[in-house]
Amino acid sequence: MIGKLNHIAIVVPDLSAATAIYRDTLGADVSTPVDLPDHGVTTVFVNLPNTKIELLHPLGENSPVAKFLANNPSGGMHHVCYEVDDIYAARDKLLEDGARVLGSPEPKNGAHGKPVLFLHPKDFCGTLVEIEQV
Ligand code: CO
DSSP: OSSSSEEEEOOSOOOHHHHHHIISSSSEEEOOOOGGGGGGGEEEEEEOOEHHHHEEEEEETTTTHHHHHHTTTOOOOEEEEESSHHHHHHHHHHTTTTTOOOOSSSSOOOTSSSSEEEHHHHHHHHOOEEEEEE
């Protein structure tokens, strides 16, 4: 059901320092910061030949990554995102198999303007999983 790895998201305490590490130390192609107020994050996209890394930093009062950063002050891997062809078919199969969707089971538009859902880490080997319809 899942296809390509779309991205890995890493929450960072200092977005410009993290951007510099990826751009200067690791020599990657990085974007300028993008504010996503609907998602409560500012993102820098790191474009790799086969996937992307999303550096996330909390934006606003109720950022969904603020608590993660409080628990992981140096930052850390937040979620992995897998591509699916049909997010509704994927969701229905996952729910049928007993997996839990976080929040509303209605897909929301994610960072790339495409429908996404998040799945409970306890159902996926301790890792928060995002699925994105491409
Ligand atoms: Co993501």
